[in-house]
Amino acid sequence: MKIDIIISADDIKKEKILHKSVIVVDMLRATSVIITAINNGCREVIPVLTIEEALEIYHKNKEKYVMGGERKALKIEGFHCSNSPLEYSRQIVENKTLVITTSNGTRAIKGSVMAKNILMGALINADEVANRSISLNNDVVIVNAGTCGQLSIDDFICSGYIINCIIKKIKVDLTDIAKTALYIYEQNPDIITFIKKASHYKRIKKLKLYDDLEYCCRKDIIKIVPEYIDGIIKCT
Template identity: 55%
Template sequence: MKIDVIISADDIKENKIKDKIVVVIDMLRATSVITTALNNGASRVIPFLTVEEAFSKAKELKDNYLLGGERKAVLIDGFNLSNSPLEYSKDVVNGKDIILSTTNGTRAINNCLKAKRIFIGAMINAKALTDKLAEINEDVVFVNAGTVGQFSMDDFICAGFMISKLNELNNHELSDIATTARYIYENNPNVIEYIKLARHYSVLKNLGLEADLEYCCKKDIIDLVPEFVNGEIKLI
């Protein structure tokens, strides 16, 4: 298995992902939200690039849906839920469709349509996901959503955590950037302490979202793998 990393949504190029297995990571917070919502009984998550597309889908569905997401880490006017995974509890999302639009995560997902398969990854479901990747045993690209097109330490160390897990199972062929991501995680296993240096961490902390930060840095607390297929994300 060859393993590579793309450092932001702006760096997604067709030749890097075409016909490959892709794992999209936006641990702070979109992919943590998606994983949590599905774990708590949401029927599916439908990711959109724009707020306008999200509202249009809501009109189409008419009922049994929730609008979730953010712009600049803040709840979108007219949406039911923000981008906090803690809001997506079982009593709120069970049996509902989640229409999601975020600044970075849903953009990264929709930019990966040329991939063979698209999985959704975060710290919270890393073991389940890496077990699935090991079972498939094909080349994989970890796509970091990043922050407004820029590299983000949080997504990078999350990719490193998964790469480290894969290498525990077998020795794989890592690109230089994949090797660096693994090195970063293995030398900084206390993830929340490491990402305190990240710009996006500071943004969320200044908004009083410390509980979100702590939750998103938990390791392997959800045993499921979401997959994006035909415009929607469900459990495989």
């Protein structure tokens, strides 16, 4: 198995992901939301790029759908939930379909459609997504959502931890950027402390999203791996 990393949704190129298994990582917070929602009984998740798309789907059947997401880390007006995984309780999402749009995460998912498989990854399910990627027996590209087209420290160190989980089980061939992510994780196992160095953390601090940060930095607390297939994310 070869493992590579793409540092942001803006850097996805067809030739880098074609025929490969992609793990999309937006740990703060879109993939953490998706994994949590499905773990709490959400039937499926539909990621879309625009607010207008989300509203169009919702208005087809308001009883079926829950709308979630953010713009500039803030809840979208008229939506049920923001981009906080803590809002997606079983009471809110059980037996519902979540329609989600975010600034970076849903772009990373939709941008990866040429891949053979598209798995949702975060710290909260890292070991399980490592197991799933190994079972697929394919080369892997970890697609970081990033922030506004730039590398995001949180996604990058999360990628390092996923690689750490994989290399404990099988031998792999890492690209230089994958080796760098692994090294950064190995030197900074206290992920919350390291993330405080990120520019993204300033936004977290300003919005007082400390509970989200603590939750999203918990390792391996969920044992499912949602997969994007034909426009829908669910556990296969």
